[in-house]
Amino acid sequence: MSKVLVSDPIDQAGIDILSQVATVDVKTGLKPAELIEIIGEYDALMIRSGTRVTQEIIEAGTQLKIIGRAGVGVDNVDVPAATRRGIVVVNSPEGNTIAAAEHALAMMLSLSRHIPDANASVKRGEWDRKTFVGAEVYKKTLGVVGLGKIGSHVATVAKAMGMKLLAYDPFISTERAEQLGCQLVDLDLLMQQSDYITLHIPKTPETTHLINANTLAKMKPTARIINCARGGIIDEAALAAAIKEGKIAGAALDVFESEPLGESELRTVGKDIILTPHLGASTTEAQVNVAIDVAEQIRDVLLGLPARSA
C-alpha cells in the first residue's frame, strides 16, 4: 500500500480520502532534519504553509510521486527541484478564495472603524467613544491590485457596499475589469486616488517590494493599505515609517516577509495597524475545501491517474 505523509494540520475530510488508498501518517511540526530522515518512506507529501519543501527534502524523498499543497501558493515548495525529479506538485487554486477575500474585507472594515482597539479598550474596562470615531467606506475609492480570483470577489462585494473601484492588473482585459465595475488604471494613479488599497497578487521577483517608500509616498495621508496576499510585496520597514510619520492613515497585514512574525517595527506602530497571523484561508469551509481538493488529486496520482499540476 502507498504511504502518505501529512506534515501540516489538514482537515480530516482530506485524511479520510487519502486513507481509502494509502497508509496516512500525520506528523506535524517536524524540523527539516527530521523530515529529511523520514521522507524516503513516502509516496506522497501533503502540506499547508508550515512545511518548507526544499531541494534537500525533495532529494531525500526517493519514493515521492506527488507533493500536495492544501492552499493556493506553492512558494514554500521548490517546484523546479520537484519537476527535475519527476514529482508532481498540486494545489487548490480556488478552495480558499472566498475566505481570503472575506478576510481582506474584514480588515478594511476593522481598520475604518478601529474595531480591534475599541474592543481591547472596552475589555480593559474603558468606555471611550471619542478616540474611535471611524470613517465610512460608502462612496470611498477602493484600489484593487490584482484582479484575479480573490481580487474579483473583493471588488464584487465592495461594489455592493457602494464603493468606487479602481484596479491595477496588467494581465486583465478592460472588458473583464468593466464587468466587475472596476476602472483599470496604472499603479501610480491607483496609489494616488484610492482611500483603501488591497493587494491580491502573487509574490514574484516583479512584485517583491512593489509597495515601497516611493509608492507609499503617492498615497493620500488619509488612505489605508491591506495585504492579505503574500509577505514581501510591501516593504515592511517603509510601511512602518510611513504610518509613524503620518504619511498614510494605516495598514492591515495578514502576511509577512518572515513568518511567524518575529521582532518587527510593525509591532511598534500602534493603533493604526492591524496584524493577523496568516488567517486568510483559516475558515472551516476553506480548510475542508482545500483538504478535499488536494487529497483527491493525491489519491488519483497514487491510483495511476493523470495529475492536474500547480
Ligand code: NAD
Ligand atoms: P489569482 O492568480 O487568481 O490572481 C492573481 C492576479 O494577480 C491575476 O489576475 C494576475 O494577473 C495578477 N498579477 C500577477 N502579477 C501582477 C503584477 N505584477 N501586478 C499586478 N497584478 C498582477 O490568485 P488569487 O487566488 O486571487 O490569489 C492572490 C494572492 O493571494 C496570492 O498571492 C495567494 O497566494 C494569496 N493568498 C493568500 C491567502 C492568505 O491566507 N492570506 C489565502 C489565499 C491566497
Ligand code: MLT
Ligand atoms: C494560500 O496560499 O493558500 C494561503 O496563504 C493560505 C494558506 O497557506 O493556508
